[in-house]
Amino acid sequence: MLLISATGFSQTPFQLSFTASPSVNWMSPAGQDVKNNKSKMGYEFGVHGDFYFDPEMRYAFTTGLLVSQTGGELTYDVAGESFNFAGVSINSGRSIRYRLKYIEIPYALKMRTRNFYRWRYWxxxxxxxxxxxxxxxxxxxxxxxxxxxxxxxxxxxTALNLGLGGEYDLGERNSLIVGVIYKDGFMDITKNSLGGKTTVNSLTFKLSLVF
Structure with missing residues (x-):
């Protein structure tokens, strides 16, 4: 994917970074009978590619390939004494902890400031x-x-991504990227109808090294 993108943006500056970032994740059910019980710690790792389309390298199309672990915990307080979940009969009022892993492809517009004492903010x-x-x-x-x-x-x-952070110049075209990215899921990730539409959201504390 990155090679195809690089071909399409062959005349623009390109920046490749490796990311390994912790995250806080939670699930948001729409149904009144299902409640978000607690959040879950997770992580993501992979590569990002920034394709800048201006000479000062301030505006970029960013994409990548990530492995992310997310999830959350839901309490099912449904009518009746029990409900079927993953082939098991579970009593109403019990909670289920989801441990989910995804292959993720982000695509976003990235904007960053000029250099301020080796820092750029994005x-x-x-x-x-x-x-x-x-x-x-x-x-x-x-x-x-x-x-x-x-x-x-x-x-x-699918999720909407919003992020803010900074990039510190380490010299020799290397830099350290830090920031926070909020991912607001807007698709129902569950197949059952117990909690209505249930989305998964996360707050990722981005840590990346630009090569």
């Missing part, structure tokens, strides 16, 4: 598309323990 706005590669779950009644719950999770997800 902001970005865009989207990210994800495909689920792993879905595990635990239940509070211990019936599920890192069980495969892929039948309860949809394959694709």
């Amino acid at each position: 902001g970005l706005f865009g989207l990210s598309s994800s495909i689920n590669i792993s879905a595990k779950g635990d239940s509070s009644d211990k019936q599920l323990d890192k069980a495969d719950i892929s039948k309860e999770v949809k394959l694709f997800n």
Whole structure:
């Protein structure tokens, strides 16, 4: 993907960075019978490519390839004594912890300031598309323990990305990027109808090294 993009932007400056960033993730159900119980720590790692389309390298199209671990915990307080989840009958009022892993492709417009004492400050706005590669779950009644719950999770997800941060020049065209990116999911990631539309959101503390 990056090679194809580089071909299309062959006349523009290109910046490649490696990222390994922690994140805080939570799930937001729309149904009144399902509640977000707690957030989940996660991470993402991979590569980003920034394709600048101005001589001062202030405006760029940014994309990449990431592996992200996300999820959350939901409490299902549904009508009746139990409900079926991943082939197991679970009593109402129990919580399920989702452990989700995705391959993610972000695409956004990135803007950054001129150099201030070796610092550049940036902001970005865009989207990210994800495909689920792993879905595990635990239940509070211990019936599920890192069980495969892929039948309860949809394959694709899309999120709106908003970010702010800074880039410190280390010399020799290397730099350190720090920042915060908020990812607001807007697709229902669950296949069951227990909680209505359920989205997953995250706050990523971006740490990247530009090569």
